[in-house]
Amino acid sequence: MRAVIMDGPGHPIVTDVPDPRICEPTDAVIKILLACICGSDLWPYRGLEDAQQLRMGHEYVGIVTQIGKEVTTVSVGDYVVGSFAISDGTCEICQAGYPSRCRNGSFVHGSIGTQAEYARIPYADGTLVRLAEKPDEDVLPSLLAASDVLGTGWFAADAAGAGPGKTIAVVGDGAVGLMGVLAARELGAERIIISSRRPQRQALARSFGATDIIVERGEQAVAAVRELTGGYGAHGTIEAVGTQESMMQAIGSTRPGGSVGYVGVSHGVNLPGGDLFFALIKLQGGPAPVRRYLPDLIDRIMRRQINPGAVFDMELPLDQAAEGYRAMDERTAVKVLLRP
Amino acid sequence: MRAVIMDGPGHPIVTDVPDPRICEPTDAVIKILLACICGSDLWPYRGLEDAQQLRMGHEYVGIVTQIGKEVTTVSVGDYVVGSFAISDGTCEICQAGYPSRCRNGSFVHGSIGTQAEYARIPYADGTLVRLAEKPDEDVLPSLLAASDVLGTGWFAADAAGAGPGKTIAVVGDGAVGLMGVLAARELGAERIIISSRRPQRQALARSFGATDIIVERGEQAVAAVRELTGGYGAHGTIEAVGTQESMMQAIGSTRPGGSVGYVGVSHGVNLPGGDLFFALIKLQGGPAPVRRYLPDLIDRIMRRQINPGAVFDMELPLDQAAEGYRAMDERTAVKVLLRP
16 A cells, blocks of 8 residues: 655655554554644654654544454444544543553554555554544545544643633644634633734634734743733643743743643753742643544534634645645645545 | 841841831731741752841731721731732632732742741731631641641642542652642542651651652652552652652653642752653642632631641740751751741
8 A cells, every 4th residue: 555654854755565454453454534744744854853764644534444353342334533642442541531641552653654545553442433424525624633633722722721711822823723723712712812923824713713813922922912811811821832932932821820731742842940830820731632532523523513624725645745744844734634 | 026037048047127017008917926937948048049138937827916997807806827928819810719829919938027026918808817716726836837838738739639539649758748648638539659768757747648658769759659559650749849850750750641739949940841741741830829728728727627737846936946947957857836
């Protein structure tokens, strides 16, 4: 089958690899209907993470083609969405709602390799969610978004304490930040302030529910959020970048007693303890426990209450994946959908 | 009146200062019945914070002797306990339950100066809690503890998610860590693991509810906690030291999805973003919103359900405060009570 491999920094290639097969009795193999490129795929693309012969892709919606003997919740022919993280669903960590750090699972991106025609999904019962019916074609992109960016933005909004009457700031106008806006609105936030300078992303942010757009960054953004909130700062902030500047902007934008939900994969961040201590905030983040949210997200999508698929602004056949990486790297695309 | 002043590092002196008086209509003046020395007072004592002519003390139980014209909730003659932090009780931050970062208040220690015969308490309505009746002499030390170390340990235990069925680890066997043990037990924790090497503190910890004592520190302590918890780590950890090692020990001791409540005043801490991200924990801490917890704590003390006053293992007249600082600095005393 065809699959995307990162053949060194800046060189994603589409090549033939062996078809996946059942290795463990808890595995399933799925035919990928849609895959996409994640902002986190750009770290190896840019050479900031190891990128030698890395199988790429961890977002997917698909159809089950094979199951192992112990798989009970999905059957061949089922339409499924799964998390980017593999989870057994049974350990204490999964049971407590944090499957992205499953004791037996994994969240190393690329480990699933869903930028491909097929993929092996370990712990299928704990990782996949079966759709009750065949989805219409138009909701497939939204279901695809649920497997990472929507679920990740949702976790960030939840961790940021989004809810009725709350003002939520969003740092980062990439796909996850935009999904954070959508999630904050769905969770009832009254006011959603996002930092964005690009007109196209500003428009998307507004369409997902942003009420205020600021163009400042860093300390100027902190000052702008404080000015918009009577000097207090936001009740909660979604951080969706992963840099020192974005984390400090998120912490600074949040009022005492507020919460920062941070989901940008951390690169080169060092948080000064004193600043954090006197900020008196809650900080919650990391690899999002998307599997916990999936049933609810799928339900909202199937009822057409939300349309997170609108975040995809470029679509390519799998064989042209390299063009998609380039577009996301150059920020000419927010998020690229790949069709095997 | 007599008051303790830090006359440079290592030199707390007891000297005559002007009696406090009402400056603002929201002030009260109280006669200090009991005061004490805080672990955080050792930072200026050790020269690690500015210590020139610093008025010391921020824990107190007292009797109101004067009130400003706008004070409505306490009257002259009332017995009162207050937080170490000044809070107006009316701003959005106070109303949300975080009075230690009151918009108009302050939590700079030494700002109240309660190691003295009298003290001026700004924003008396928002800072003090009136006791319904004259307390018996034997509960006064417990009420004193409530004004900081108990309230701070309680916040840490609350932030660490202490509750029925939970295993809570405690980093730090000083007064706050010990109060964290007491709080975790009161909140229903099933198992409480504290790091402590000193037999006297181990005994106190057990008396307050610790179920397991470990003598390891740092990474060895993390390994010990994991071994005691089936490899998972604690559900939550109370951090009550404020150093890099103690913070990393707390983070490492906590399972994914768990919580760290950190209240050790941060000194020289830098948290590595990547470690924090993949830990997938909640981190909440800072200057504890003691005033929020005080009514409940006072109630538990007056009903003699808890006896946090047992944390005081040395008592001195105010004039001998220097001896108390020395004992705490040399760790021959856990916490020193001062009687004006």
